Each structure stands twice: as structure tokens, then as C-alpha cells.
Amino acid sequence: MQPTETPIKAEARNLSFYYNGGHKALKGINLPVHEKKITALIGPSGCGKSTFLRCFNRMHDLYPGNQYEGEIVMHPDNTNILQKAVDPIEVRMRISMVFQKPNPFPKSIYENVAYGLRVRGETNKRDMDNKVEEALRGAAIWNEVKDRLHEVAFNLSGGQQQRLCIARALATDPEIMLFDEPTSALDPIATASIEELMSELKNKVTILVVTHNMQQAARVSDYTAYMYLGELIEFGNTDTMFTKPSRRETEDYITGKFG
Amino acid sequence: MSMATEVLNNPLELRISDRLAKNFRRHFKERVIEFILMMAALSAVATTVGIVAILLYESAGFFAHVSIVDFLTDTQWTPLFEDAHYGILPLVMGTLVTSGIALMVAVPLGTIAAIYLSEFASHRVREICKPILELLVGVPTVVFGYFALLFVTPMLQKIFPELPGFNMLGPGIVMGIMIIPYISSMAEDAMRAVPMSMREGSYAMGATRFQTAVRVVAPAATSGIIAAYILGISRAVGETMVVAIAAGQQPTMTINPMEGAATITAYIVQVAMGDLPHGSIGYQSIFAAGLVLAFMTLFFNLLGHLARKKYREAY
Known part of the structure; x- marks a missing residue:
């Protein structure tokens, strides 16, 4: 399967990023994100993969002095979501995120999932109940929590908390989901369940995932991008990338000669 | 006699090498520091206890004259008047x-x-x-x-x-x-x-x-x-x-x-x-x-x- 065969959901065009203080963390990145596929970003620590991911929901806007250059164009509306005129809140309404460390809110399991809906002004209890259940089912955690929806979310195990965070990000029907090293704080069993979940989720949503675990990228993703020192070194079909990468640096990293 | 030879004289602890033996000077210093810290903490506790004790002691004299029921239920507080009431x-x-x-x-x-x-x-x-x-x-x-x-x-x-x-x-x-x-x-x-x-x-x-x-x-x-x-x-x-x-x-x-x-x-x-x-x-x-x-x-x-x-x- 070639990268051009599926429609493109979003695409970075000559994207550079400067942290407050002028450090250039991303250097002119061009990368397509294919619709309803999983795109993995790999590379050694500090290569800018998380920085790149966080451009997609304008997370960098939370801290003063950060600066974007270039574009991230989202389809089908063909809008550059990095424009000053675009409201980051609107972007985050369409692109949700799952973090490295599970970060449930100090609320009940139900309220955690309902949060995004409430923020969007949803008040109808029946609709809310349905959407919460649907999201919890979608995140494969419904059976474990259906009898204790009103217990505080901190009582869940780490893996359950992460699936709850996925349910939270899923409840608002996002077009793209960003995963920032979603399993790095989890044990192997919880990791396997999250990976399985991601493979199911791609039927309905486009996924962009940062991982420092190459086996994970190979297992779950359709496309892989290898980044190094703020640059995109190689992008391609995951199978091709892991069997016959075209760049020497990629091969070195994948085979563990470096990184 | 040094600590090391003391230890060596005890056959059960023969295997404790010189470097691993308990350092008594260090141990003593730790105890002194712990004592000073505890006294500092105790000073606050002692003050509180002292205040409560004095309050209780002095009010005992008061409650010898005034019943606790009056004190808690009377709606007038005029202890300095001729017709004294002691309702708090x-x-x-x-x-x-x-x-x-x-x-x-x-x-x-x-x-x-x-x-x-x-x-x-x-x-x-x-x-x-x-x-x-x-x-x-x-x-x-x-x-x-x-x-x-x-x-x-x-x-x-x-x-x-x-x-x-x-x-x-x-x-x-x-x-x-x-x-x-x-x-x-x-x-x-x-x-x-x-x-x-x-x-x-x-x-x-x-x-x-x-x-x-x-x-x-x-x-x-x-x-x-x-x-x-x-x-x-x-x-x-x-x-x-x-x-x-x-x-x-x-x-x-x-x-x-x-x-x-x-x-x-x-x-x-x-x-x-x-x-x-x-x-x-x-x-x-x-x-x-x-x-x-x-x-x-x-x-x-x-x-x-x-x-x-x-x-x-x-x-």
C-alpha cells in the first residue's frame, strides 16, 4: 500500500517551531497524516516528535513566547490551523489528545468522560449518558467501570486511567486523536490493551502517535515518520520503513546501532 | 582499643570488615542532632499545653462561683455590674x-x-x-x-x-x-x-x-x-x-x-x-x-x- 492511496486528513507544510527563547525545535517539516490510519512518530529523545505532535492542537499556545512558522492544513476544510485568526479552542474541539502520563481530573469516572461534552455546553442528561457509555465502550473500559461510574477516577489502575483518558478524548467525536507516548508509564499488559484499542479506533478516527518504542510503532502504525534533531528524516509506509528504509540514518536507528 | 579490634574479638561478627563496622562517632552526632530537633519541636507543643493548662486552672476558680449551665445559657454578660450575669x-x-x-x-x-x-x-x-x-x-x-x-x-x-x-x-x-x-x-x-x-x-x-x-x-x-x-x-x-x-x-x-x-x-x-x-x-x-x-x-x-x-x- 502506498501513502498516496488514502485521503489525507491533515498535513504539515514546511513547519518550523521556536520555543520561548528562540530554540528552533522543528525545522521545516513536511508530513501528511492519512485519514483513519495510524501515523507513528519515532526518533531519539529530544528529536522534536512531541513538540511536533503538540503543534496539532496548539498546545504550545499555553506557554508564552512560543512561535510557529509554516502551516498545518486540515482537510476537508483546507484551513491552516496555525493561523493567528484560528481559535486554538476550536482546534482542540476537533483534535483531542491522550497524554504520556494518565491525567484524569479530580472527578468521578462519569464526569471525566463527560467533561468535554460539558465544556461544549451539552446539558441533556440522556444524550450525555449515551455518549459517556459509548465512549467508555469505545475505550474498552465500560465493563470494568459500569458499576462504579460515580467513583473518583483516581481509584482506577494506571492502565484503566489511561483508557479512561482515551474515553475522555473519544467522547467528543474528534476527527484526529493525538497520542503522546501513551504507554510509556504502563506495564506490558496494559500497553498491549492500549495498542489493541488504538488499532480498533482507527476505524473511526485518524491517529497520530508519538512513541519511543519502535516495536510499538511497527505493531500498530500504518505509516511511520523518523525524526532526528528537529528534522523529518524519513516518512513512509511502516512495513517498508522497518524492512528496507531508504535512508542510512533511519536504518541505524531502527536496527539499534544508535539512539 | 579501636572499634575494629573489638569487633574482631567477637567471633560471631568476624566477617564484618573494618570499613563496615558501626561508626560510633557518626551515630552519636546523629543522636545529638535528633535531640536538638526534637526540643525545638517540643517547645511549640509545650507552649500550647501550658496555655491550655493555665486557662483550665484559672477558669476553675471562675466556675467555682458560676455554674457552667448559667455560663452557657444566660443571655447577659455583665460581670462588672452590681447585678452580675455571666452568660457567654x-x-x-x-x-x-x-x-x-x-x-x-x-x-x-x-x-x-x-x-x-x-x-x-x-x-x-x-x-x-x-x-x-x-x-x-x-x-x-x-x-x-x-x-x-x-x-x-x-x-x-x-x-x-x-x-x-x-x-x-x-x-x-x-x-x-x-x-x-x-x-x-x-x-x-x-x-x-x-x-x-x-x-x-x-x-x-x-x-x-x-x-x-x-x-x-x-x-x-x-x-x-x-x-x-x-x-x-x-x-x-x-x-x-x-x-x-x-x-x-x-x-x-x-x-x-x-x-x-x-x-x-x-x-x-x-x-x-x-x-x-x-x-x-x-x-x-x-x-x-x-x-x-x-x-x-x-x-x-x-x-x-x-x-x-x-x-x-x-x-
Whole structure:
């Protein structure tokens, strides 16, 4: 399967990023994100993969002095979501995120999932109940929590908390989901369940995932991008990338000669 | 004889090498430090115990003359009159009403200030505002007292012409303003301690700053915010100068803030500064009043402790 065969959901065009203080963390990145596929970003620590991911929901806007250059164009509306005129809140309404460390809110399991809906002004209890259940089912955690929806979310195990965070990000029907090293704080069993979940989720949503675990990228993703020192070194079909990468640096990293 | 040879002489411990043997000098030093630290900690505990003991001892003399039932149920407090009554209720009322007004001012304003400083203000604004706000703590309470009497009350009299010169409303409001920095500073610290990852989680869901502050950060910091309120309550209940100066010193059984009244603290300062002979019942009455004050503060602290335990959040 070639990268051009599926429609493109979003695409970075000559994207550079400067942290407050002028450090250039991303250097002119061009990368397509294919619709309803999983795109993995790999590379050694500090290569800018998380920085790149966080451009997609304008997370960098939370801290003063950060600066974007270039574009991230989202389809089908063909809008550059990095424009000053675009409201980051609107972007985050369409692109949700799952973090490295599970970060449930100090609320009940139900309220955690309902949060995004409430923020969007949803008040109808029946609709809310349905959407919460649907999201919890979608995140494969419904059976474990259906009898204790009103217990505080901190009582869940780490893996359950992460699936709850996925349910939270899923409840608002996002077009793209960003995963920032979603399993790095989890044990192997919880990791396997999250990976399985991601493979199911791609039927309905486009996924962009940062991982420092190459086996994970190979297992779950359709496309892989290898980044190094703020640059995109190689992008391609995951199978091709892991069997016959075209760049020497990629091969070195994948085979563990470096990184 | 050195330690090493001592150890070597004991056949059971033969395998302990010279370098692993217990270092007695280090051990001794640790013990000395531990002792000094413990004494420092004990000094605070001993003071508290001492105060409570003296309060109990002196009030025992008072309660030999006045029955506890009268003390707790009589609605008049006139220990210095010919027809003496020893009902603590008017003083408790005065304390609760002035503290209540103070909290109605300080809790909302202090919380809002804390939310602003922690979640909205830029680094620069916070660095300028916080020290200025905390400067309020340094203003002597006697200044606040005259401020209440000579500035706030006359201003309130323009709105309520029938308000007497001594009333509970003016000093209550001023006490509230005085307490704001205690509450805002502590509540802000609690909110700033909420990890950034939790805020990011909220923003990533498309929440605004206000939604994030009110729905995620404040609930996560509940236990610290409650601690701030408790500190505020303790300050209000224990405050003396402002109410002694501006609320009048007339024990009155009323919950009407437009009237003057005496608080427990105001009564204590009145008697302690007066010329009542030691050992007289009027003199002893201030220890009974002090005991009630100590119990009130203890009660609020316990309440706060329970609330904090209930709302403790692990993140």
C-alpha cells in the first residue's frame, strides 16, 4: 500500500517551531497524516516528535513566547490551523489528545468522560449518558467501570486511567486523536490493551502517535515518520520503513546501532 | 582499643570488615542532632499545653462561683455590674457575627484573587501583585481598627443613616479585607501546586481558561483551599484590635450587624487592660472567656481537618 492511496486528513507544510527563547525545535517539516490510519512518530529523545505532535492542537499556545512558522492544513476544510485568526479552542474541539502520563481530573469516572461534552455546553442528561457509555465502550473500559461510574477516577489502575483518558478524548467525536507516548508509564499488559484499542479506533478516527518504542510503532502504525534533531528524516509506509528504509540514518536507528 | 579490634574479638561478627563496622562517632552526632530537633519541636507543643493548662486552672476558680449551665445559657454578660450575669452567649454571638461578615468578604474575594493570580495573571503581573497584596498582612491591626471606626463606618452611614458609630458591620468588613491576603496567598499556593499535566488535559479538551480554573484546578486544590479558609476563620475569630476599637464594647445578644457588640477578644482586652484586682471573679472571667475562644478555634480547626481529609486528592 502506498501513502498516496488514502485521503489525507491533515498535513504539515514546511513547519518550523521556536520555543520561548528562540530554540528552533522543528525545522521545516513536511508530513501528511492519512485519514483513519495510524501515523507513528519515532526518533531519539529530544528529536522534536512531541513538540511536533503538540503543534496539532496548539498546545504550545499555553506557554508564552512560543512561535510557529509554516502551516498545518486540515482537510476537508483546507484551513491552516496555525493561523493567528484560528481559535486554538476550536482546534482542540476537533483534535483531542491522550497524554504520556494518565491525567484524569479530580472527578468521578462519569464526569471525566463527560467533561468535554460539558465544556461544549451539552446539558441533556440522556444524550450525555449515551455518549459517556459509548465512549467508555469505545475505550474498552465500560465493563470494568459500569458499576462504579460515580467513583473518583483516581481509584482506577494506571492502565484503566489511561483508557479512561482515551474515553475522555473519544467522547467528543474528534476527527484526529493525538497520542503522546501513551504507554510509556504502563506495564506490558496494559500497553498491549492500549495498542489493541488504538488499532480498533482507527476505524473511526485518524491517529497520530508519538512513541519511543519502535516495536510499538511497527505493531500498530500504518505509516511511520523518523525524526532526528528537529528534522523529518524519513516518512513512509511502516512495513517498508522497518524492512528496507531508504535512508542510512533511519536504518541505524531502527536496527539499534544508535539512539 | 579501636572499634575494629573489638569487633574482631567477637567471633560471631568476624566477617564484618573494618570499613563496615558501626561508626560510633557518626551515630552519636546523629543522636545529638535528633535531640536538638526534637526540643525545638517540643517547645511549640509545650507552649500550647501550658496555655491550655493555665486557662483550665484559672477558669476553675471562675466556675467555682458560676455554674457552667448559667455560663452557657444566660443571655447577659455583665460581670462588672452590681447585678452580675455571666452568660457567654452575647460574646460568642458578637464573635460569630463579626467573623461571619469578615468571611463573607474574605472568602469570595480571596478565592477570586487566588484564581486570578494562579491561572490568569502573567508572570510579571503576579510578581508585582502578590507582594503588594501580602503587604496588607504587615499593616498593624490597630490601624485597621481606626480605619473601620473613622473611615468605613462613616461611609456606611451614608448608605444606612441609622447605623450607630459602633457597629459590627464596619469592623467585620475591615477584618475581611485584612484576611484576604491570608486566604488568597495560601489558596494560590495550593492551586499552583496542581500539576500542569492536569491543566493541559483540560485545555486539550477544548476548555477555556476559566473552565479549567473552576472545573479542574480549583477542585484539585480543594484541600489546600479549605486549609486557607480555616486559617482565615481562625484569624477572624481571634482578631482583637479591630473589633475592640470599632464594634463598641457593649456585650449585646444580637445577630443584627447594624448594632454594636463585644466579642470574646474585645472583652478580654478590656478587662486585661483595666484595673480589676487579680483573683477577683471579673478577672477570672477572662480565662473562662479565653477557654471558650480556644475551644471555638479548636472546633473550626477540627472541622477543617475533616473537610481536608474528605476532599484530599491524590494526583
